[in-house]
Amino acid sequence: MGKLIDVSMPLSSTVPIWPGDTLFAYELTWTKEESGSVNVGQITMSTHTGTHIDAPFHFDSQGERVLELDLDLYAGTALVVDVSGRDCVRPEDLESERLDGTQRVLLKTNSWKDRSVFPVRIACLHESLAPYLFEKGVRLIGVDVPSVDPLDSKELPAHHALHGKGIHILEGLVLDDIEPGKYHLMALPLPLKEGDGSPVRAVLSR
Numbered sequence: 515m516g517k518l519i520d521v522s523m524p525l526s527s528t529v530p531i532w533p534g535d536t537l538f539a540y541e542l543t544w545t546k547e548e549s550g551s552v553n554v555g556q557i558t559m560s561t562h563t564g565t566h567i568d569a570p571f572h573f574d575s576q577g578e579r580v581l582e583l584d585l586d587l588y589a590g591t592a593l594v595v596d597v598s599g600r601d602c603v604r605p606e607d608l609e610s611e612r613l614d615g616t617q618r619v620l621l622k623t624n625s626w627k628d629r630s631v632f633p634v635r636i637a638c639l640h641e642s643l644a645p646y647l648f649e650k651g652v653r654l655i656g657v658d659v660p661s662v663d664p665l666d667s668k669e670l671p672a673h674h675a676l677h678g679k680g681i682h683i684l685e686g687l688v689l690d691d692i693e694p695g696k697y698h699l700m701a702l703p704l705p706l707k708e709g710d711g712s713p714v715r716a717v718l719s720r
């Protein structure tokens with residue numbers, strides 16, 4: 515395995531968040547001076563900040579929580595595909611790709627240009643992508659935007675269609691400098707027993 519390439523968003527107080535959601539905060543509970551021995555920090559954040567996975571419970575109250583998810587979904591070969599320029603990614607946009615035998619597909623939409631602010635508009639996935647990807651054996655779809663659906667969507671058609679086909683969701687990847695092609699992906703969620711989502715440290719290697 516080659517050197518690891520970080521494809522995660524740094525987490526700090528300036529990381530953009532969903533409008534109205536919990537701000538990211540890191541602070542010291544005790545400084546070394548106070549405790550006499552160590553700095554001890556605490557973090558406050560939404561489970562959907564930065565690079566993260568959605569557990570089905572996020573959009574389906576009967577759905578699996580983070581700790582119940584199969585870790586193998588989040589580690590293994592992944593194909594990075596350039597779909598930049600599409601408003602809504604459809605099966606025909608992937609037709610020229612060799613998806614068969616790739617359980618993980620990462621879509622480079624390039625539609626989140628300024629990472630210092632939450633986007634106003636992003637490329638989304640058409641719900642017809644779910645049966646198409648399922649047919650190809652895909653089990654995880656990753657995107658370089660905060661959601662697989664339009665930001666103002668309440669029905670979340672792509673989330674539900676993907677879940678209906680057992681395809682799991684990874685959001686907020688940073689793929690700007692990543693050439694399309696085949697990689698190894700590792701993007702493990704935290705063992706959050708009740709979690710509806712989890713931040714991940716996502717890395718690729720050749």
Ligand SMILES: N[C@@H](CC(=O)c1ccccc1NC=O)C(=O)O
Pocket residue numbers: 532535560562568660661662663670685
């Ligand atoms: N479904 C979105 C997240 C989402 O909808 C959301 C995330 C944080 C705070 C509020 C949200 N939606 C509220 O209407 C996602 O793709 O993860």
Ligand SMILES: [Zn+2]
Pocket residue numbers: 561562566567568660685711
């Ligand atoms: Zn999410």
Ligand SMILES: [Zn+2]
Pocket residue numbers: 568660661662673683685
């Ligand atoms: Zn989502």
